[in-house]
Amino acid sequence: MSVVQNTRPTTRLGEVTVRDLSKSFALNGQRLAVLRDLQLEVRSGESLAIVGPSGCGKTTLLRVLAGLETPDQGEVLIDGLPVKGVGTERAIIFQEPRLLPWLTVLGNVAFGLEMRGKSKAQAELRARHYIRLVGLAEFEAAYPRQLSGGMAQRVGIARALTVQPEILLLDEPLGALDAMTKLTMQEELSRIWREEKVTMILVTHDLEEAIYLADRVLVLTKNGASVPRLIDINLARPRDRNESDFVAMRKRLMAEFGLH
C-alpha cells in the first residue's frame, strides 16, 4: 500500500498536463493537422469539458490522453509522469457503450477489473457496488441486447468506474441518447463525479451539457485555426439550467461559436 503511495503522490492524483501537443493524420496523401501546439493543465479532481465543431479534433485529443494515439510532437504528463500507452490510472468511456454481448451486465462491469488481474470473485464484488451506483442492480443478469441505450451506457460507465481510475475520459458519452435520458444521465454523471472525486475530461457537442458538468470548458477550433480558449464556469453546484447565470453562460458560449 505504502509502495503505491510512494510512486504516486496523493496530492497530485489525476493531474493532467499537455505540453506542445501536435497531431496530424495522413488523409488522401496530404497531412491534416488536427491539433497544433496545444497546452493544457487539468487540475486534480477537476471536471473539464471539451467542445468544438465536428472534426476539430476532440476525439483525437481524448485518444491521445487515453494513450490510444501517440502525438507527433509534445507530450502528455499524468501526475508528472509521461504517458506511454494506456494506463491503470485512466478509464475511457466511448460514445458507444462497447459492451460484450456474450456477457451479462455483471460480467461486463467486472470485465475491466478482470483484465487488470483481479480474480473473478473480487472483480464481481466491486462490480456489484458500481452497478448499484448507476442504478442497475435489478439488471445484473441481463444481457446487453436486453438493455435500452441509456442503460447500456450506464453499464459502460460502471465498467469504467469499477477500475477506480483517477481520470475518467468520456467521448460524447450521452451523444446517442434521447433528450430525456440525457438529462437524467447528466445529473447522474454530475453525482458520480462528486462522489468518486475523479478528474473528468468530457468531450461533448452539447454546450448546455458542458456548462452543466464542467468547471472549465476548452473550446477547440477547426484545423487549429486559432488558439483554443478556456472558459471558467463559476456556477454553484448543483446547477440549475434555468438560472439566469446559467442562461447567461450559455449565451456567452454560443457567442464563442458565432451562434446568437
Place this chain on the structure above:
Amino acid sequence: MTFQSIETSSLAGSVEASPGATLLRRGGEIGQLAVSRYGVIFGFLAFWQVAATVGWVNPAIFPPLDAIFVALWKALASGRLVGDIAISLQRAGIAFGAAVVVGIPLGLFMGQIRSVERALDPILQLFRQTSALAIYPVFILFLGLGETSKVAVIFWATLFPLLLATIGGVKEVDGKLIEMARTFGASQLAVFRRIVLPASVPAIFVGLRLSATTALLLLIAAEMIGANKGLGFQVMNAQYNFQIPLMFGAIFLLAALGLTANYVLVSLQRRLCRWSDIAR
C-alpha cells in the same frame, strides 16, 4: 396471458380449473404447435402411405411406409445394417472431427493475421470451389480404395466451409471491442480468449452445420462409388437387388442421421450463444 386470465376469471366461483383440464388445454396447445410445424410433413407421409396402398403409384417403386419400416426393422434386428451404420458413422465422424480439430484453430489463427489470411485466401477459395467429388479419384490414386481415401475426401470437403466460416468470424470481430479491452490493459492472449473467441462462436457454428451437412453428402457419395459397407453402399446395393423397401429404409436412416447431427449442433449453439439474436 391476458386472454387466460379473462378466461379463468369468468370461471371464478364455479370451479377451480381442475389439473386434468389444464393438462388437456396444455396438451391442446402443444398439439396445435406440432400441427403448425409438422403438419405438412405428416400430410406428405400420409399421402405416401395412401398412394402406395391404394395404388396411385407403383408400390414396387414407392412401397408403402409400413413395408419400408418392416424391412428396416428386420435389417436392424438381424444386425445386418448395424455394421453399416457403425462404419458410416466412423467415416463421417473421423473426418468431421479432424476438420473441427484442424479447421477451427487454423481459422482462428489465420483470421487474426491479416497478411497470412490475404496470402492464403485465393487458394482457399479455389479449393473450396473445386468439388471434392471431382478430386476423389486423386485421393483414390494416392491412398487406395480403402478407408483412408474415403475419410480423406470427406475431411477435405468438410474442412473448407468450417475454415472459411471461422476466418470470417474472426475477421468480423468488432475492433472497437478489442480497443475497449486494450484500454483496460488486456493482453494479446486475453483479447483472444475473452473477445475474439466468443465473438467468433456464432460464425463457427454456421461453419459446423454446413460442414456436417457436407460430411454426410460426401459420405454417401464416397460409399456409393467404392465401398462394400456403409449406409450409402446399402442404398445402392438394395437398389441393385431390387430390395426397394430396404433402399428407402436406408435413405430414411441417412435423413435421420442428418437431422440428428443438425439437432445436436443447434442445441449446442443455443447453449453457447444464449446472448446472441441468432440463437433466440
